[in-house]
Amino acid sequence: MAEFLMGFPKWQWLATAAAFLLFAGFEALRPRRSAGAGRWKVWIVNLSLYASGAVLVVLLAPLVMQGATWIQGVLGFPPLVGLGMPAWLLVVVSFLLIDLIAYLEHAGFHAVPALWRMHQVHHSDPELDASTGVRHHPLESLIGAFLQLTLFAVLGLPILVILAYAAVMTVWQFFTHSNLSLPEPLDRLARVLVVTPGMHIVHHSVQADEGNSNFGMVLSVWDRLFGTYRRRPAPERLTMELGLLGRAERQAFGRLLLSPLRR
Ligand SMILES: [Zn+2]
Secondary structure: OHHHHHHOOHHHHHHHHHHHHHHHHHHHHOEOOOOOOOHHHHHHHHHHHHHHHHHHHHHOHHHHHHHHHHHHHHHOOOOHHHHOOOHHHHHHHHHHHHHHHHHHHHHHHHHOHHHHHHHHHHHOOOOOOHHHHHOOOHHHHHHHHHHHHHHHHHHOOOHHHHHHHHHHHHHHHHHHHOOEOOOHHHHHHHOOOEOOHHHHHHHOEOOHHHHOOOOOOOEOHHHHHHOOOOOOOHHHHHHOOEOOOOOOOOOOHHHHHHHHHOO
């Protein structure tokens, strides 16, 4: 056990913990909605799901890498790095491609019934805060890691940009889910380019049409481009119902782990 945990890049654990504590602190100082009593219990569930997923990915990392390398051998394009682009353009193109892949993967987890069974664990949180950002079924984390690594390998994306994107994502997932009260003009301005808490909260609405919108991870441009962008006026976002209809009681770790097996 200790051996593989040692092998997990320490900076990732540290950066994730630091980013989580940072946004949890901001939320405590300037909350947007009242989280309700007993929210700490959901925190434990959310963080346990995150830890389980991280351990599963680390345990199966050699297998995931082998699979990605094999598919790259069959389908691989010449690496993007070899196309002779200037460094800045290579960074921009790679970042856009990775974020587009993340958008499509997220939309896929909503569209494919077998994947939705896992992703609904993320959406079954009846409130949003920084901890919701890492509330994912461990199998979703594993499948996501495999899909992304494979696509990155097939496209020959530079490893440095992949790591930089992972760092940005670590911060952004906490930011977009945080229960943080931002001035509306600032949220609206930032939404032109990036996903904000005011944009992402609409994705966690109990209403199915709103849940199937705002799939973006870091950049908001994909939702605008593919017509999946939805907005709600700021006052409505304070009172709108979040989560999955009839699932508010299911906040036990074991139940959530087994939930993809249930009808
Ligand atoms: Zn989603």
